[in-house]
Amino acid sequence: MEDEFQYIAKVDEIEEGKGRPFVMGEHRIALVRHEGVLYGVDDVCPHADASLAFGPVKDGCIICPWHYAEFKLETGEAMSGPVARGIRTYEVKEVDGDIFIKLKKPEATD
């Protein structure tokens, strides 16, 4: 099941420049729209488990609202901050007003 796309949200639930948290089984996911592109990433900061969905989005990165670690939305790579690793990213697609996500993905990048 995890290697198939699953419904997660309506397209109009995700506003430009903002994230929103979702729980899919054991996965905590942040959906984020930045410059028109939809991203799915882990909603757990590897530093101290903050929800990244509530962090600001800037220059292709989502910024942890607690201690400001920055992660590239496209790859999950950690760009700065007190973290030793990045976050996982997930394939997402928009079909007829619905958003689908594929939860299986390689491990986080450094």
Ligand code: FES
């Ligand atoms: S919890 Fe994210 S940087 Fe500390």
